[in-house]
Amino acid sequence: MVRVKSVKVDGEGIHVFNSAIYIFESSAGITLELDLIVSEVAVKKYKKEETLIIEIELEDGRIINSIMHVKILSGGLPQLNLFCELDAIDEYEDFHRVNENDSWFPNIEEGITIEEIRKVEMPDEDISLKLKLPIDQVEWLKAQKKASLNELFKEFICDFRKKQDLK
Template identity: 55%
Template sequence: MAGIKSINLDGEEIYVFNSAIYIFESSSGSTLEVDMIVSEVTLRKYQERDSLITEIELEDGGQISSFMFLKAVPGKLPRLSLFCEIDPEESYEGLLRIQEDHPDFPDIEAGITLEDIRKVEMPNEKITLKLNLPINQVEWLKERKNKELTELFRGLLEEYLERIE
């Protein structure tokens, strides 16, 4: 079974933790499908897209370039799943074939945790806090720029979390 060596989405190479590429054969036809475990940052960047120009380099040296559509697939880990119709001019030699009546999809989540993914790329998230503080502290906070406060709170939280763990 051929594996993915690298993948580009709309011209940008993405980091993939694990992946599977296969032909899904059903009564309505066959599709080329690519399932990937990616970082939360990558998922957020692409999840709202309908389609992507996809360039795949296979481990056996093969290349697949296609306009692929995004589909939602539930899972515990951040995942992108792409599909496209089979190109009749391509041979797709070495790719796993999965029939509709025997859906033995590869388990690409095995052995990977969200903590492993976040060690590679940690997402940032905006948060709004409502605090009840003395007026002099509120005034001091209002005089600071957002970037300065972000760095301050990040440092304070890291110190605090190290102490309690």
């Protein structure tokens, strides 16, 4: 079975938690498919792209360079599905083949959790809060810089969660 060693997207290496590379055969044609478990940050970065320049290094030393289409697979762990059409499949004879009528597809989520992924790369999200506070606290909050408030709330939430865990 062919295994992926590393993946570069537009020349930049990305952290891959698990992957599967295979040939997909359908009535529409034959494609090279690369399924990747990546971070939520990577999915967010590439979800609006239609195609990417991909460099795949296989464990046996082979390198595949291709322009591949991008699909974001929803549900479960953050995943990218990259694929490109193939005309000749001679150099891919040792790749696993999946037919559109098969019930088997590679399960790359097994043994990985979202918590493990977030230990490597934690996404940041914007949030808006509506609070009712005394005017002097509101004035103080408005006078602070966004970066300072972000740090303040991160520390507050961490401390609060620790206290909750002790109860």
